[in-house]
Amino acid sequence: MPATSPAIEDYLKTVYAHTEWQPDAITPKVLADRLGVAPSSVTEMVKKMAAAGLVSHVPYGAVRLTDAGRARALAVVRRHRLIETWLVQEMGYGWDEVHDEAEILEHAISDRLLEAIDDRLGRPARDPHGDQIPSAAGILEARDAVLLADAPPGHSGAVVRISDRDPAVLRDLDDAGIGLDTVLRVTDAAAASVHVTVGVAGGAGEPPARTLPRAAAEAIWVTA
Known part of the structure; x- marks a missing residue:
């Protein structure tokens, strides 16, 4: 080498x-x-x-x-x-x-x-x-994954990767309870933000809803 x-x-x-x-x-x-x-x-x-x-x-x-x-x-x-x-x-x-x-x-x-x-x-x-x-x-x-910002409404997938380019985004996602393996389901994909429900694979109950700014959605990859 x-x-x-x-x-x-x-x-x-x-x-x-x-x-x-x-x-x-x-x-x-x-x-x-x-x-x-x-x-x-x-x-x-x-x-x-x-x-x-x-x-x-x-x-x-x-x-x-x-x-x-x-x-x-x-x-x-x-x-x-x-x-x-x-x-x-x-x-x-x-x-x-x-x-x-x-x-x-x-x-x-x-x-x-x-x-x-x-x-x-x-x-x-x-x-x-x-x-x-x-x-x-x-x-x-x-790995086969899709950027959350590009995922259509109805898409559901587990988080497989979060960009570390912006530490502030990582902190915000941590506060929102979103990390690796968190299951996200897109409910709406607006121009400035992406609305998701947040769950855990195999979890019970109604998952909480979150609104993610576009910068956060562009830092998250989920399973396709």
Whole structure:
């Protein structure tokens, strides 16, 4: 696997994450926005990664991972998600607090410590936000899910993933009693919000109703 720097690993992880839950490849402009860097910095880094065989790119076009780039990206994703899981399960962090800590630690811990964390946690399949944790061999199975914001009225599904991009959304969902495996049924999908009932698989009684702002609905994936 090609040698990489923390900066290159951040780029690879961002390129990978962009297409994990939707099909459109990432553009240099979106990459710059996601990383909070200047477009010129992205241009130079993409050239460097392309020269190393990690991405394919044509001027002004989308950036795509090569097989080598995807393998390296999945290795970083594995570190990030295992660390997030460890921080929540063992260190008492909230699921809205772990992303920035994992961003730092993923570049610092050894492979030996990472495998010890994985073993200690019982080799978890997903992180606190529902994102799958790649195996040590870089295997990650695709899941069939639909974005809650796109689900039609009447659709019912269990929450399989919640984006950790906005910690405030995670806190609001926590307050609303919505987390992984919560069963949501869409009762109305308005322009500015999505109305759902909230239940638990196998639960009894009338489930409570909630109105979720569009930003929250666009952060939740449920079973199709």
